Amino acid sequence: MPTTVLGLETSCDETSAAVVVADGGNAGATLASCVILSQDVHSVYRGVVPELASRAHLASIGPVTDRALADAGLDLDDVDLVAVTAGPGLVGSLLVGVSYAKGLALAAGRPLVGVHHLEGHLFGTALEDPAAVPPFVGLIVSGGHTLLIDVSGWGRYRLLGETRDDAVGEAFDKVGALLGLGFPGGPAIEREAARGDPGRYRFPRPMLHGGQRPADPDYLDLSMSGLKTAVVLAARSAADPEQERAHLARGFQDAVIDVLVAKVLRAVDLTGRPRVVLGGGVACNRALRAALREALAGRGRALHAPSPRLSTDNAAMIARAGLFRAAEAGRPIEAEARLPFPGLERA
Numbered sequence: 196m197p198t199t200v201l202g203l204e205t206s207c208d209e210t211s212a213a214v215v216v217a218d219g220g221n222a223g224a225t226l227a228s229c230v231i232l233s234q235d236v237h238s239v240y241r242g243v244v245p246e247l248a249s250r251a252h253l254a255s256i257g258p259v260t261d262r263a264l265a266d267a268g269l270d271l272d273d274v275d276l277v278a279v280t281a282g283p284g285l286v287g288s289l290l291v292g293v294s295y296a297k298g299l300a301l302a303a304g305r306p307l308v309g310v311h312h313l314e315g316h317l318f319g320t321a322l323e324d325p326a327a328v329p330p331f332v333g334l335i336v337s338g339g340h341t342l343l344i345d346v347s348g349w350g351r352y353r354l355l356g357e358t359r360d361d362a363v364g365e366a367f368d369k370v371g372a373l374l375g376l377g378f379p380g381g382p383a384i385e386r387e388a389a390r391g392d393p394g395r396y397r398f399p400r401p402m403l404h405g406g407q408r409p410a411d412p413d414y415l416d417l418s419m420s421g422l423k424t425a426v427v428l429a430a431r432s433a434a435d436p437e438q439e440r441a442h443l444a445r446g447f448q449d450a451v452i453d454v455l456v457a458k459v460l461r462a463v464d465l466t467g468r469p470r471v472v473l474g475g476g477v478a479c480n481r482a483l484r485a486a487l488r489e490a491l492a493g494r495g496r497a498l499h500a501p502s503p504r505l506s507t508d509n510a511a512m513i514a515r516a517g518l519f520r521a522a523e524a525g526r527p528i529e530a531e532a533r534l535p536f537p538g539l540e541r542a
């Protein structure tokens with residue numbers, strides 16, 4: 196049974212390495228170190244440029260890994276298992292992590308396991324919060340994905356709902372660009388929204404209306420494109436868009452939060468799960484966390500949200516998921532842009 200796991204994550208624009216140590220019997224795990232290098236270069240281009248991301252991963256993966264081992268007070272010899280994100284993500288970025296992990300595992304004579312990035316997000320919170328364990332409803336809201344998942348046990352997942360178009364983080368990024376707030380848009384929109392007037396703009400709440408029934412296909416699904424268009428139209432018709440910026444950001448963020456809260460409540464009502472675990476970069480949004488926490492408390496349910504460093508992409512969650520998947524070490528691993536979610540049942 197491996198006890199010390201080195202995790203590597205390079206699926207998008209964070210180069211990250213982390214060490215996680217199992218607490219006897221694989222019941223839980225302790226975070227020994229986590230180094231995350233965010234690539235700033237993309238902000239100039241208002242989006243992730245895959246070629247630049249791959250090159251930056253190549254330059255950083257070695258030093259980031261060395262630093263994670265040093266922070267944990269360990270050598271490569273102390274590592275029992277190497278875990279790496281195999282997908283989904285940018286294939287050129289994934290290839291850097293997967294190739295490096297293969298070399299490292301071979302050099303150290305240690306087993307290697309491939310991890311699904313989104314399964315990693317489900318595990319992130321548990322590293323800081325021992326109560327963030329199944330059964331729960333998982334809400335993953337990142338730049339690339341938006342998923343509501345019923346987690347009856349680790350490895351046993353049922354898809355409840357997903358976005359039909361843009362991911363929530365992607366919508367934050369696109370609206371941020373429209374409002375001239377730079378990239379990524381999420382943190383800037385949150386800052387602007389905090390000083391915006393909540394009554395100024397009332398944008399549509401896509402796929403949310405009282406007439407929906409649990410059997411309807413859009414009952415738990417989400418959509419962001421209509422909301423995004425509504426913000427574009429409002430911004431275009433504003434006499435002084437600069438002056439409206441905070442109000443537009445507030446109107447947009449409130450609409451997103453209303454939809455997410457409503458869908459999460461529907462999911463807990465349907466499944467009866469006692470808690471909700473949040474993951475993905477948008478989980479950093481304090482207004483979202485506060486609204487979810489309050490709404491769930493009203494139902495006697497708890498929200499478990501990771502700290503910001505474990506919300507956005509990081510290798511700690513990959514190491515933790517790798518520990519769970521340790522028995523699969525030795526299977527061939529390829530970087531796959533569209534890797535299927537292991538154990539995910541679609542309703």
Ligand code: KG4
Pocket residue numbers: 207336337338339340363364365367368379380381382385475476477478479480481506507508
């Ligand atoms: O999970 P993540 O680091 O990368 C992906 O796997 O996509 O998520 C990045 C996303 C970006 O779209 C970013 O705008 C969003 O998370 N984000 C936020 C906040 N911080 C990051 N969205 C809303 N509010 C925030 N405070």
Ligand code: ZN
Pocket residue numbers: 312316337475476507508
């Ligand atoms: Zn992610």
